[in-house]
Amino acid sequence: RPEPVHNDVVHRELFALGTLIQISVAGHIEPAVMNQAQAALTDLETRWSVLGDGDLAQLNKTLQTQTSAPLPSTLQAGFAAARQLCLDSGGRFDPGVGDLVRLWGFDDEDHFRTTPPPADQLNAALQQRSSLCDSHIDPQTVVVDQVPARFDFGASAKGRAVDEVIALLQAAGIHNAIINAGGDIKVIGRRAQRAWRIGIRHPRPVDGRTMLASLQVHDGEAIFTSGDYERFFIDNGVRYHHILDPRTGLPAMGSQSATVLHSSAERADAAATALFVAGAQDAASVMQQMGVDSWLLVDANGRLHASDAMRARIPDLASQ
Ligand code: ADP
Ligand code: MG
Numbered sequence: 001r002p003e004p005v006h007n008d009v010v011h012r013e014l015f016a017l018g019t020l021i022q023i024s025v026a027g028h029i030e031p032a033v034m035n036q037a038q039a040a041l042t043d044l045e046t047r048w049s050v051l052g053d054g055d056l057a058q059l060n061k062t063l064q065t066q067t068s069a070p071l072p073s074t075l076q077a078g079f080a081a082a083r084q085l086c087l088d089s090g091g092r093f094d095p096g097v098g099d100l101v102r103l104w105g106f107d108d109e110d111h112f113r114t115t116p117p118p119a120d121q122l123n124a125a126l127q128q129r130s131s132l133c134d135s136h137i138d139p140q141t142v143v144v145d146q147v148p149a150r151f152d153f154g155a156s157a158k159g160r161a162v163d164e165v166i167a168l169l170q171a172a173g174i175h176n177a178i179i180n181a182g183g184d185i186k187v188i189g190r191r192a193q194r195a196w197r198i199g200i201r202h203p204r205p206v207d208g209r210t211m212l213a214s215l216q217v218h219d220g221e222a223i224f225t226s227g228d229y230e231r232f233f234i235d236n237g238v239r240y241h242h243i244l245d246p247r248t249g250l251p252a253m254g255s256q257s258a259t260v261l262h263s264s265a266e267r268a269d270a271a272a273t274a275l276f277v278a279g280a281q282d283a284a285s286v287m288q289q290m291g292v293d294s295w296l297l298v299d300a301n302g303r304l305h306a307s308d309a310m311r312a313r314i315p316d317l318a319s320q
C-alpha cells in the first residue's frame, strides 16, 4: 500500500514489541524497504518474547530443568551484549529477573494482578533466580547458576530492535529517518531543513501538560525512557509497577521516570532501566559506569535530576 506522506516525510505505523512503532523517513523510500523494516520488527518480537514459542521462550523452557542450554545464533549477540550491560549496571539491569517479572504478572496481560505476590513466593523466586551477570556465555551455550531460570529482555530488546532497523535502513541507502517506539526514539540524519525534535513524557501529567521537556535529537542518537506509568496497579495507595529492583524483587521505589540519551539504542534502553533502579543517589556513578553522559531522572517526589550534558541539551530544564 502507498505510504502516507506529510511534508516530504514518509510514515509507516505498526504494532510490535508491545508498542506502537512509527518509522518515518524524510524523502524517498522504496515500499519494499519499509516492508523489510516491518518484517524485521515482527521477527525480532517473536525471537525475544517470553510468551509463545519463539527462540527465547524455547530457551527458557530448557532452563526450567537444565543449567545449560544451546544459544541459537539469533540470540547470541543479544545475550552477550545484555550480559555486559548487566555487569556495567552493577546488576541493576538484569534480564535474570524473568521469574520475578512473571510472579508480579507484568509479563502477560492475562496474568494481571491487583495485589502484590505473597512474600514467601517472592522470597523463593529471589533466592532461586540466576543473574545474567553471573551466567556464562560461550557463545553458543548459556550456563546458569541454578534451575529453574528465566530470562526476560523486556528492558533492552526494544532498543536492540531499533538499532537493527536503523542499520537496515542505512544499508538500503536511507540517510534521514526516525523510529519512534512508544516514545523511545532513534534518529539518523535530519528532517528536511530541521533537526528531528522529540518530547519526553511527563510521568505525572498535570493540567494537560503531557511533556516534561522537548529536545532536538541529532544524527545517530537514541533516547529511551523507563517510567512507572507504563504497567502498574495500585493497591492500598501504593503503585506497584513493572521495573523491578533485582536485589529485592520489588518494584524500584525511588523514581517516577528515567531517560537516557546514547548512540546505541540498546544501551540507552538498558541504561534507562538501570537509572530508574539506581534512583537519584546512585544515578551519576551508575551512568558513568554505563558510559552514559546524558541522563535525566524524575525521583519519587517529582524532583528532576540531570547530568550537565543533558542540561546543556535542554536549556529550560532548570525552570521545569
Ligand atoms: P518499558 O517497558 O517502558 O520499555 P523498561 O525498558 O524499563 O520499560 O523495561 C521494563 C521491562 O523489563 C519489564 O516489563 C520487565 O519485563 C523487565 N524488567 C523489569 N525490571 C528489570 C530489571 N531491573 N532489569 C532488566 N529487566 C527488567
Ligand atoms: Mg529499558
Ligand code: MG
Binding pocket: 154, 155, 158, 184, 224, 225, 226, 269
Ligand atoms: Mg523501555
